[in-house]
Amino acid sequence: MATIVAPPPRASLPRDMGRDGGSGPGASITHRTGVMLGLAAVSMMFIGLTSAYVVSQGLGPLWKQVHLSPLIGINAAVLLASGYAMERARRGISRGWLIGTLVLGVAFLAGQVGVFRQLADEGLYLSTGRQTSFYYVLAGLHGIHILGGVTALAWAAVGMKRSTLELTSLYWHFMGGLWLYLLLVIFL
Amino acid sequence: MSSHASTSHSTGHAAPQGFIRKYVFSTDHKVIGIQYIFLGLFSAILGTALSMMMRLRLAWPGSQFPLLEHIFPTGFPGGVMSPEFYLAVLTIHGTIMVFFLLTTVPLSGFGNYILPIQIGARDMAFPVLNMLSYWTTVVALMVLMASMFVEGGAPISGWTAYPPLSALGKIAGPGLGAGQTLWIASIAIFCLASLLTALNFITTTLNMRAAGMSLMRMPLTVWAWFTASTVALLAFPVLLGGGILLLLDRLAGTSFFLASGMVVSGKVMTNSGGSPILWQHLFWFFGHPEVYIIILPGMGITSHIISTFSRKPIFAYKAMVAAIFAIGFIGFIVWGHHMFASGMSPLVGMVFSVLTLTVGVPSAIKVFNWLATLWGGHIRCTASMLYALGFVSFFVTGGVTGLLLAQPAIDVYFHDTYFVVAHFHIIMGLAAVFSIFAALHFWFPKMFGRYMSETLGKVHFWITITGVYSIFIPMHFLGMAGAPRRYAQFTEFAYLSKLQPLTIHISWAAFVVGAAQLILLFNIFRSMRWGKRAPDNAWEATTLEWVIPSPPPHDNFGDMEPVVYRGPYEFSVPGAKADFILQTEQEVEGGE
Amino acid sequence: MLLAPDLPGPLLKLLALFFWALAIATATAFIVHPIWLPENISLNGVDVDQQLNLTLCIAGAAFVIAHMLLGLFLWRFGGKQAGRALYWHESHRMETAWTVVTAVIFVGLGLQGSRVWAREYLTDPPANAMTIEVTGQQFAWNFRYPGPDGKFGRTRPDKVDDSEGNYIGLDDGDPAGTDDITTQNVIAIPVNRPIQLIIRSRDVLHSFFVPVLRFKQDAVPGMGIPVHFTATKTGEYEVACAELCGMQHYKMRARFLVMTDTDFNAWLKSRSQ
Incomplete structure (x- = not known):
């Protein structure tokens, strides 16, 4: 009773094997799954918020517009450029490109703060109208995730491990795509 | 894949030394599981005590309780419980029970302890994250507790926290100032913890299974935890997003949920253009799946235990898996049935109604399969089995009233009456609580190496099930008569005053049930020390947790590598040596 | 074993x-x-x-x-049985x-x-339906009849003044509002005549619940939600609030009077003075 069966000869193992994680080669699969699930959760939060945005659009007259300013465009370009740098860093396992990505990420964040300041100068504060409220919330939450990504980039730049690079790039590209999606929802 | 299927992992898992690393900030999924269970136990004691206080006020609204005045001087001015204190107690009772007991114990508690073992893993995929999730949950509970001790006390807006009431601040009533803010913060923190746990469970199930543990050989418990985690991963972020918006409405003057032209306590509000109904959509988009996050693990546990103690394979394993998935999926598109009276478009209500009745089909299939599993069984009468059968009973009783509530034409009468209170206490509260009782008695011998007392378990079962039905069957009639929920007393209305004798009866039954829970508490703590010693395979069961010692070693499987050769419920196989075959046994006949 | x-x-x-x-x-x-x-x-x-x-x-x-x-x-x-349990776990039929x-x-x-x-x-109220406005507030029900002109006057939040009995903020600058009849915590309707209610709230959520009418409807700030019904029996009934609205939610009660046409007209007349 209660015995543990010793590993049998390989040939006798059932064909429909389970998957084996733990250490070794399995670990990278596990981490990849974890990151992808995390991104699924992040997506759900933004899907919830953007749905709320779309629904709110149909309500009430006080719908002040945040305008698509040049700075928002520049920021988007910076983020796209950082995606390119990330891809070069990942393929070439290049620290130089990785640091480039990091710098562009920080520049994007600075630019986003700049947009907030521009809005405030125009008198569009967090509570001015529901559209400005949504802009601040969506851009702010996205910014927090970018900040997390910048931290991950710094971590990846220290170790320069292929597996870390792969995961960081997955996350970084997702955040780039997410921002484009948010821009589409807000300005279309 | 098979190339590294049988490499040893034992090197990576040295048992930690020292009390703190071993029992407090442990990364061992078994320790964390037990921590969650004890967190739930604490929450249950608190939540039950609060419900007893509510029953006290409902039955005898004007009476004085000088003793309670000593404990809660502001809540019982002159010994009489104030209506706002009643609402605060109601809010904390609901919040603590839904989040910190029903979500935490069946999924995070038992799932943490059992899931990795049942799939043959040595720990969760992310042990450190697992520890962080637990301690984040503790922080969430502490923040919730703190809301009771700020000026104005705990919030009075119920566990659903509908704005504008929850968004306006203390101008709208006591407890809606700092208390409400802390409440939202607590829920937001809880969301984070839960979705990290869910992420961990899903990754573990997908990637950490032992050799031979194919998906269709997983116990139904694992399927249920896996599906509930998937639902949690997709539902909690939406509540988190909604919570952030609600917090901003309170703190930053935004108008996500606040309409134009409100006049509160004589003051004209400056908010403009928001919609209170938007919160209800966000909340119930999470809130309905939340019900399934709570009940799916209970279904898995019940299937597992009924099969084990009927000594029969679970009937229609594949249909059970499909039903779990169908419930999890359809659960995401029925949230509008909580909002038939909210002002939502009646046409949309109709769609939600038909979808909601559809979710009844896989639920009914599960009941049929449980019944079919009992048929022809050699049913063993353990306390655990009794609780599992109690689950089936509650699932049916609470399920059939859903047929009424799912139809908007009928629901606009029953909505927010005691009929709904009875419905969800039976199907979400008691069914889930009985699955906790069942799981506790079933896996206690694995966790502590000792059985819980069967006699005490059975006494507790009989008092609880009788008492609980004496509370909740009559409660349906309160709803029939049209008694609205969240009333601090029923005496202000002529049509409700006549119901007072029934209310008093319900309170007495509640006190009996509340007192009976002391038997369970005593049983738990007594059995940890003095329970009858249990062998490794305490119930002659088949799944992987019964292959290893009780309690299991730090890395679960020691030097051995579990290899799975068969499905999870091989009971009473014709020609086999015993009436159960472990999943690790290779030969059908003769054994080894 | x-x-x-x-x-x-x-x-x-x-x-x-x-x-x-x-x-x-x-x-x-x-x-x-x-x-x-x-x-x-x-x-x-x-x-x-x-x-x-x-x-x-x-x-x-x-x-x-x-x-x-x-x-x-x-x-x-459930009893003691010989042999083994039935090995039966499938029946597609x-x-x-x-x-x-x-x-x-x-x-x-x-x-x-x-x-x-x-x-x-999903139906419109009949053409002869009488419209009454319901406005919930913490913790009372306000009702408004349009008066002889059949039109409701404008309301403005800043005109709300509980001490003067202007609970819904009736704007005295609008001539359509001069004949409006308002009541608090009592509503009367004529029997056997279609009634349309426009349900509003001036602060938090409430829910207009009349058990004898078999429906409830949430009152949502910023919205005017229409419902219609026909009462078929005279008598005095009760309106309850069925959506948690604050500490006195449990006492938010109004009388609901169903009257014959003549009684109703007399009642309305007495209210308009």
Whole structure:
């Protein structure tokens, strides 16, 4: 009773094997799954918020517009450029490109703060109208995730491990795509 | 894949030394599981005590309780419980029970302890994250507790926290100032913890299974935890997003949920253009799946235990898996049935109604399969089995009233009456609580190496099930008569005053049930020390947790590598040596 | 082999008896029903009650049958038995049968219920319907009749003044509002005449619940939600608030008077002075 069966000869193992994680080669699969699930959760939060945005659009007259300013465009370009740098860093396992990505990420964040300041100068504060409220919330939450990504980039730049690079790039590209999606929802 | 299927992992898992690393900030999924269970136990004691206080006020609204005045001087001015204190107690009772007991114990508690073992893993995929999730949950509970001790006390807006009431601040009533803010913060923190746990469970199930543990050989418990985690991963972020918006409405003057032209306590509000109904959509988009996050693990546990103690394979394993998935999926598109009276478009209500009745089909299939599993069984009468059968009973009783509530034409009468209170206490509260009782008695011998007392378990079962039905069957009639929920007393209305004798009866039954829970508490703590010693395979069961010692070693499987050769419920196989075959046994006949 | 501490037999039979008793007692309670819905006085309520009774019968049958079977199986298979349990875990025919039967019953019920709902909520009120505005506030119900001109005057939040009895913020600058009649915590309607309510709230959520009319409707700030009904019996009834609105939610009550035409006109006249 209660015995543990010793590993049998390989040939006798059932064909429909389970998957084996733990250490070794399995670990990278596990981490990849974890990151992808995390991104699924992040997506759900933004899907919830953007749905709320779309629904709110149909309500009430006080719908002040945040305008698509040049700075928002520049920021988007910076983020796209950082995606390119990330891809070069990942393929070439290049620290130089990785640091480039990091710098562009920080520049994007600075630019986003700049947009907030521009809005405030125009008198569009967090509570001015529901559209400005949504802009601040969506851009702010996205910014927090970018900040997390910048931290991950710094971590990846220290170790320069292929597996870390792969995961960081997955996350970084997702955040780039997410921002484009948010821009589409807000300005279309 | 098979190339590294049988490499040893034992090197990576040295048992930690020292009390703190071993029992407090442990990364061992078994320790964390037990921590969650004890967190739930604490929450249950608190939540039950609060419900007893509510029953006290409902039955005898004007009476004085000088003793309670000593404990809660502001809540019982002159010994009489104030209506706002009643609402605060109601809010904390609901919040603590839904989040910190029903979500935490069946999924995070038992799932943490059992899931990795049942799939043959040595720990969760992310042990450190697992520890962080637990301690984040503790922080969430502490923040919730703190809301009771700020000026104005705990919030009075119920566990659903509908704005504008929850968004306006203390101008709208006591407890809606700092208390409400802390409440939202607590829920937001809880969301984070839960979705990290869910992420961990899903990754573990997908990637950490032992050799031979194919998906269709997983116990139904694992399927249920896996599906509930998937639902949690997709539902909690939406509540988190909604919570952030609600917090901003309170703190930053935004108008996500606040309409134009409100006049509160004589003051004209400056908010403009928001919609209170938007919160209800966000909340119930999470809130309905939340019900399934709570009940799916209970279904898995019940299937597992009924099969084990009927000594029969679970009937229609594949249909059970499909039903779990169908419930999890359809659960995401029925949230509008909580909002038939909210002002939502009646046409949309109709769609939600038909979808909601559809979710009844896989639920009914599960009941049929449980019944079919009992048929022809050699049913063993353990306390655990009794609780599992109690689950089936509650699932049916609470399920059939859903047929009424799912139809908007009928629901606009029953909505927010005691009929709904009875419905969800039976199907979400008691069914889930009985699955906790069942799981506790079933896996206690694995966790502590000792059985819980069967006699005490059975006494507790009989008092609880009788008492609980004496509370909740009559409660349906309160709803029939049209008694609205969240009333601090029923005496202000002529049509409700006549119901007072029934209310008093319900309170007495509640006190009996509340007192009976002391038997369970005593049983738990007594059995940890003095329970009858249990062998490794305490119930002659088949799944992987019964292959290893009780309690299991730090890395679960020691030097051995579990290899799975068969499905999870091989009971009473014709020609086999015993009436159960472990999943690790290779030969059908003769054994080894 | 060890054996778990499982006493077979008597307790399982006791549980079987318990489930049977539960089924019979509950069914009896619902059939005899000493407590039930208050009488229905609404035209639409007849359909609602019919659908409710039909659904209760189906739900009750499912409840009783499930508990009877549960008891039966425990009784039959709970005692000591020789040999092994039945190794039986599949029957595609049975599974298909019960899936199809439940799906047909549940979805059929849903469609039937939707028809009742559509008749009530997806139709316009008759042309001769009388419109009354309902405005919830913490913790009272305000009602407004449009007066002889048939039009409601404008309201403005900044005109709200509880001390002067202007609970809904009637704007005295609008001539349409001069003949509006407002009441608090009492509403009267004529019997057998279609009534349309426009339900509003001036602060938090409330819910306008008249049990004898068989419906409730949330009052949402920023919205005016229409509902219509016809009351068929005179008498005095009660309006309750059914959505948590604050500490005095439990006392948010209004009288609901259904009168003959003459009585109603006299009542309205007395209110307009």
